[in-house]
Amino acid sequence: xxxxxxxxxxxxxxxxxxxxxxxxxxxxxxxxxxxxxxxxxxxxxxxxxxxxxxxxxxxxxxxxxxxxxxxxxxxxxxxxxxxxxxxxxxxxxxxxxxxxxxxxxxxxxxxxxxxxxxxxxxx
Amino acid sequence: xxxxxxxxxxxxxxxxxxxxxxxxxxxxxxxxxxxxxxxxxxxxxxxxxxxxxxxxxxxxxxxxxxxxxxxxxxxxxxxxxxxxxxxxxxxxxxxxxxxxxxxxxxxxxxxxxxxxxxxxxxxxxxxxxxxxxxxxxxxxxxxxxxxxxxxxxxxxxxxxxxxxxxxxxxxxxxxxxxxxxxxxxxxxxxxxxxxxxxxxxxxxxxxxxxxxxxxxxxxxxxxxxxxxxxxxxxxxxxxxxxxxxxxxxxx
Numbered sequence: 001x002x003x004x005x006x007x008x009x010x011x012x013x014x015x016x017x018x019x020x021x022x023x024x025x026x027x028x029x030x031x032x033x034x035x036x037x038x039x040x041x042x043x044x045x046x047x048x049x050x051x052x053x054x055x056x057x058x059x060x061x062x063x064x065x066x067x068x069x070x071x072x073x074x075x076x077x078x079x080x081x082x083x084x085x086x087x088x089x090x091x092x093x094x095x096x097x098x099x100x101x102x103x104x105x106x107x108x109x110x111x112x113x114x115x116x117x118x119x120x121x122x123x
Numbered sequence: 124x125x126x127x128x129x130x131x132x133x134x135x136x137x138x139x140x141x142x143x144x145x146x147x148x149x150x151x152x153x154x155x156x157x158x159x160x161x162x163x164x165x166x167x168x169x170x171x172x173x174x175x176x177x178x179x180x181x182x183x184x185x186x187x188x189x190x191x192x193x194x195x196x197x198x199x200x201x202x203x204x205x206x207x208x209x210x211x212x213x214x215x216x217x218x219x220x221x222x223x224x225x226x227x228x229x230x231x232x233x234x235x236x237x238x239x240x241x242x243x244x245x246x247x248x249x250x251x252x253x254x255x256x257x258x259x260x261x262x263x264x265x266x267x268x269x270x271x272x273x274x275x276x277x278x279x280x281x282x283x284x285x286x287x288x289x290x291x292x293x294x295x296x297x298x299x300x301x302x303x304x305x306x307x308x309x310x311x312x313x314x315x316x317x318x319x320x321x322x323x324x325x326x327x328x329x330x331x332x333x334x335x336x337x338x339x340x341x342x343x344x345x346x347x348x349x350x351x352x353x354x355x356x357x358x359x360x361x362x363x364x365x366x367x368x369x370x371x372x373x374x
Binding site for chain 2 (some may be wrong): 007013
């Protein structure tokens with residue numbers, strides 16, 4: 001606790017990603033569950049071919065669509081990683097470097113895969 | 124003792140380091156009246172049943188912050204918690220959680236005192252001021268910014284409530300952060316940059332996982348969770364923007 005030994009925490013990086021993902025999932029999560037899990041499979045509200053392959057491919061090739069998919073996947077993952085990491089802490093598992101690498105590593109790998117896949121699809 | 128005298132069982136966590144290996148419970152039968160607090164209950168035990176029982180208390184009216192205890196597992200000031208609310212069940216009284224026990228209900232609060240010193244809990248003037256310049260003037264808005272955070276009585280209930288402090292005692296914690304914030308947002312103060320180093324550090328606000336129990340148990344209606352979360356935003360802004368406007372706090 002001596003002021004001379006204070007080390008700046010790098011938590012703001014993870015906290016910002018967590019916050020962004022939390023905001024996004026709160027605003028868009030229920031709507032995405034409704035569209036992908038209820039409306040399209042049951043054929044209600046939306047036309048049945050809303051999520052057909054050609055539609056989705058076109059969406060993923062579009063610049064804005066790419067950005068949307070990337071933000072949803074990456075930020076949701078960072079949000080989940082941070083929440084899971086701190087929940088370990090909350091239930092008394094003294095999460096060390098291993099748990100940190102596993103949680104944030106998963107988010108990082110997911111982010112990179114999403115970025116790669118979205119770029120591989122082309123424009 | 125009259126015939127219809129009510130008697131409540133008080134279970135106390137005892138620990139005398141010179142003879143006990145570990146804390147153990149002891150049950151006392153305490154006659155009480157409806158106006159008696161839990162503090163008065165343990166005072167009865169000390170006066171009439173077992174003089175070796177140790178606990179801290181002073182004002183008996185929720186001002187001094189000395190008599191914090193775990194009462195049925197909840198961090199409470201024993202002077203404003205009443206025996207009648209537990210009767211006829213037994214009431215369990217223990218030393219505050221997350222602190223080393225010195226003796227019975229007395230905890231060792233040295234760690235907190237060090238934290239309190241580290242936040243520099245006093246106004247650090249922006250510039251030297253002479254008597255001739257007169258007193259500081261504040262608008263009601265400027266007073267509002269810090270007033271609720273200044274009500275802290277250092278009773279440590281919020282530390283006993285904080286699961287993160289329980290896991291990592293180097294966390295600066297709710298009360299110290301609330302008091303730090305109280306000075307940082309005071310219009311007379313110029314010490315923010317120095318204090319932000321603590322907020323930004325690994326002992327700082329990011330240990331908090333927004334549980335919020337600290338604010339619930341506060342007997343003075345301070346909202347330490349609010350101070351912690353405002354400073355997460357401050358710390359994040361400082362982290363990302365320090366290269367744009369470097370003026371202290373950055374290392």
